[in-house]
Amino acid sequence: MLNDQHKDLVRSSFESDQMRLEAFIPEFYSRLFSINPEIRTIFPTDTARLESKMLASLTHVAEALVDTERLDAILGQLGEKHHSMQISDDNFSDFIQSFTGALASTLGPEWNKETHEAWTEFLLYIANRMRFSPPQDVDQTTL
Ligand code: HEM
DSSP: OOOOOHHHHHHHHHHTTTOOOHHHHHHHHHHHHHHGGGGGGSSSSSSSHHHHHHHHHHHHHHHTTSSOOHHHHHHHHHHHHHHHOOHHHHHHHHHHHHHHHHHHHHHHHHHHHHHHHHHHHHHHHHHHHHOOOOOTOOOOOOO
């Protein structure tokens, strides 16, 4: 269950000086494609488009900190798009695990059990709004 403390922790990761996208983005994709090499084929091949996909995702993730009806509609549509790309609940787990793993290595000492839990809950909440149900025991491996 997502609470205000989770949201505060997620917000402070976003605002951290350590949060360098030029480190986070390649780290995220390298984790995702090594956990699941098959998923590589549905992603664009060029780095610029991969980066812009992640920037678009991060924008939606940041917007989800302010819960609005508009956001619900946007995530609903985004979810449909992802379902039509045959993305599965297990793929979503891999995504969350890669995302939190890349955050852990980017944020270094600012990453701990609490931030890990907050981000996992937050990404599960977004998955839910996109009508995915990744397994709840997702992401036990990065701490
Ligand atoms: C936090 C969850 C996620 C968010 C907010 C998100 C956001 C987005 C956005 C905004 C786009 C661009 C849509 C468009 O062009 O209209 C996109 C595309 C895409 N997403 Fe996601 N996504 C998420 C999770 C995932 C997951 C779990 C996968 C698969 C493991 C995935 C794979 C893709 C792919 C393959 C594309 C198409 C990229 C392209 O061809 O340019 N996404 N996503």
